[in-house]
Amino acid sequence: MVSDSSSKRLTIYDLARLAETSPSTVSAVLNGTWQRRRISKKLASKILSLAQAEGYSANMQARALRSERSGIIGMILPLYDNRYFSSIAQHFESEARRRGLFAIVSCTNRDPKQECEAARMMLAYRVECLVCTGATDPDTIAQMCAESGVQSINLDLPGSKAPSVISNNREGARQLTHAILNRLVEEKRSDDPVLFIGGRDEDHNTRERIAGFKQAREEVGLVTAEENILPCDYAADKAQTALERYMLKRSTPPSAMFVNSTISLEGIVRGLQLNGYYLDDIIFGCFDWDPLAAAFHPRLMMVRQNVIEMIDRVFELIDTPPQDPHLLIEVQPEIMGV
Amino acid sequence: MVSDSSSKRLTIYDLARLAETSPSTVSAVLNGTWQRRRISKKLASKILSLAQAEGYSANMQARALRSERSGIIGMILPLYDNRYFSSIAQHFESEARRRGLFAIVSCTNRDPKQECEAARMMLAYRVECLVCTGATDPDTIAQMCAESGVQSINLDLPGSKAPSVISNNREGARQLTHAILNRLVEEKRSDDPVLFIGGRDEDHNTRERIAGFKQAREEVGLVTAEENILPCDYAADKAQTALERYMLKRSTPPSAMFVNSTISLEGIVRGLQLNGYYLDDIIFGCFDWDPLAAAFHPRLMMVRQNVIEMIDRVFELIDTPPQDPHLLIEVQPEIMGV
DNA sequence: CTAGCATGCACAATCGGTTGTGCATAGCGT
DNA sequence: ACGCTATGCACAACCGATTGTGCATGCTAG
Known part of the structure; x- marks a missing residue:
């Protein structure tokens, strides 16, 4: 490595001088078009090893400017x-x-x-x-x-x-909802309501997930009350207050919730903890994936997008x-x- | 917006033609050096509004090439x-x-x-x-x-x-360790050992954190046995198996752990859940921060780096x-x- | 011996900006 | 009227690559 004391970086012109050849030849060798340009193998390897030794690195701006890529x-x-x-x-x-x-x-x-x-x-x-x-x-x-x-x-x-x-938000939500409902059945709580919470109802994905949620419930003969659908935006605080408002009318948290993102889940879990509720019995289905959260909660099912x-x-x-x-x-x- | 049907993007040369001036003038106006170059305010604003109307955007490659920035x-x-x-x-x-x-x-x-x-x-x-x-x-x-x-x-x-x-890893670790030890005292379990787990002992930060951990314990008159320090790397699996090996000798998990990252925490929590241990009584101090994890566990203290x-x-x-x-x-x- | 082709390379234009310099013209003072 | 400065802009070189083209030279075939 001869690296000039001058901080200027090497260009193809420098390499051309060192190899006693022309800049265009150096360029052709370095960008691999040298065969097409009939540069001799000998000269090519000379230039290549020189470039290597001197630590040449092409100026991408110049390349981009000229090549339009x-x-x-x-x-x-x-x-x-x-x-x-x-x-x-x-x-x-x-x-x-x-x-x-x-x-x-x-x-x-x-x-x-x-x-x-x-x-x-x-x-x-x-x-x-x-x-x-x-x-x-x-x-x-x-x-x-x-x-x-x-x-x-x-x-x-x-x-x-x-x-x-x-x-496929709808199908993912449908499957997650079925998983939640099955879990409720297994635990003999199949009559308990399920709350859908989080997301924005203007947003395509949330609408699809709500559709999948309702569809799954329909498939097992359940109708979904609109009051159980709370697209309160994604933010943790929004979800927390939305849940608190929802719970004003009832004394216990819902047995199961479809939570529309980990950030919403954060608000919900925090709110429930703060209010002293026991979390482990609640069945959570979250349309999002976080392995650390999954490790903490035994009844948390998550959708992992591919x-x-x-x-x-x-x-x-x-x-x-x-x-x-x-x-x-x-x-x-x-x-x-x- | 006149945007040519030709997909070519506008250059200062195009703008110069449209404004009936020279490319260098356009350049000076667009990069703000026009006052220094004594371009008249009138021409400057003409060029600026033209550039605006035509949706001009400078080619950063060209600019970078010439200006070396x-x-x-x-x-x-x-x-x-x-x-x-x-x-x-x-x-x-x-x-x-x-x-x-x-x-x-x-x-x-x-x-x-x-x-x-x-x-x-x-x-x-x-x-x-x-x-x-x-x-x-x-x-x-x-x-x-x-x-x-x-x-x-x-x-x-x-x-x-x-x-x-x-x-400041050492001081952060020292404070976190004190927080863990205080909690043990509050809960009348001050004689229980504390396990340090996760990280690499070649890595500067881990070494500092171990030093802070030991220092805090020393400050309250505790000596730290080397068998309670497990820098088993960060990965979740590594932490999980390290903890399992550690627990072969004892029947219950440690009452408190200093965990050296959320990824290690993930392995530890997962391992404990899988083996059916009750987590909520364990005091965790984690040198890392994850608000969702913090929401889930009542005795999880975390270090949030600034x-x-x-x-x-x-x-x-x-x-x-x-x-x-x-x-x-x-x-x-x-x-x-x- | 020479036309013709292949080989091996160099020249120079070009991409789209930036910037040092130079040249008109206008305005001003004396 | 004349010199001087100030004003307002255009010219052209350059940054470092890519690429179309052209020119020697060597070799082969007729």
Whole structure:
């Protein structure tokens, strides 16, 4: 490693001087097109070993500028801090890496303005594709991408201007609800009501989950009272107060609850603990997955969305872009702890 | 919005044609140096509104290439999937955004090879600074950065070739241990042993935490037997089997445990549940923070590292790079649930 | 002996910005 | 009327790669 004392980094021009050849030849060798350009094997290996020895690393900005390919793929994400979104980020990254792409992920706090701003930044950095995860307003972003000629894909929440990959929320909710109801039967409490709590009723996923919940109950001959459906938003505090308000009318907590995310579960559990209720007898079904929570509670069943398959589907869409922007791919989640 | 049907994006040359001026003028106006270049206010606002109307967005690759400033700041991270690391990523991102920088975060699975590879990529994209979080081998990366003339900073785990920002692990552990011991006294079980479990004894943080643990016990006149210190690595399975092996000699679980991360806690709780032990009486102190876990267990105390302050310190170091690469900044964590 | 092709490489334009410099014109003082 | 400065902008070089094209040279075939 000769690394100049000058902090300037090596360019193909430096390598060309060192190898006594031309920059274009160095470029061809380093980006693998040298056979097509009929560079001799001898010169090629000379340049390669030189580059190695000197620790050359290509300036991606220059490459991107000239080749019109940034090598970057972007994702916007609501939050990192739950197992679902963080594993989405993680798999997205490693899958991108496997394909020689550099993944950049931006966290937008479920805020449409931040989503737009992040998308604008990503487009400025000339991402080759933008994956829009759990966006509150996916269509605006899809529109921005389309105007820049950049492919976009929706993940977790569907949109109408770009293909979408989501979980089969209805079927997952149906299965989770059946699991809850079976557990009630096993424990001879089949007449007790089940409370659905958490999520937003404007949001596609919540609506589907409510539909699955009702459908499962219908399938065993139960009708669902609207008062037992509480889409009070996701936040822990909202869920906690919603439950407290619900319980004003009754003296005991519901024997079973369908909780629409771990963050809602957090509020609910905290509220019940604070009020001195014994938790272990309550049957929880949570449409989300957190192994630490699952370890703590014996009657907690969880839906684990199939992140690996979802990310695979996303990259398949990237490889062969579909014609239909309404394309909706639903991936089956798994019920844990039944 | 006139957006050409041609998918080509607008450049300063297009804007110059539209505004009947020169590209250099457009550039000066758009990057704010127009006053210094004595462009008339009239022309400036004409160009600005044109850029707005046409939805111009600068090509960051071109800008970075010419100005030698990518506007990118990088971070490598072991994992996303716990509250500590995910909030590090989240605050890093928003703080970077506040400073007009674009954050890119890469997940390296505690694997030195992946860490190196990610650092290489980041350097190829000409990050202006690299923050190295919880790296297994921070010095190698600091070395790579130094050779490229890029500033680097260690976070969470210290290194010797770049300044480091970490939690005050020893003091945090000392306080957590005191909290555990106080609880034992309150519950009249002060003679029961306390088990330290989880972490790696090669790792700086674990060593410090063990030291803090022992120190706290010493301060109340207790000596710590080495058999009660089990740095069995972080993974859930490792912790589970380590605890099971430990319990072969005794019939009941320890009344109190100092658990060195939520991932270890997961294995321990799961193991105890599987073996039918009643958890709620066990006092847990966990050097990590997870509000959902905290909601579930009444006797779980947790250490919440002060991520916001740590990230602030990191950016202060970026703003005014210190001369001494051995600089170690320790941030006080907070004990939750005492 | 020479046309013709393959081989091996160098030249130069280009991507889209940034920035040092230079050149008009206008305004001002004397 | 003349010189001087201030104003307002355009020119062109450059950042570091990629890539179409062209020019020697060597070899083969006729």
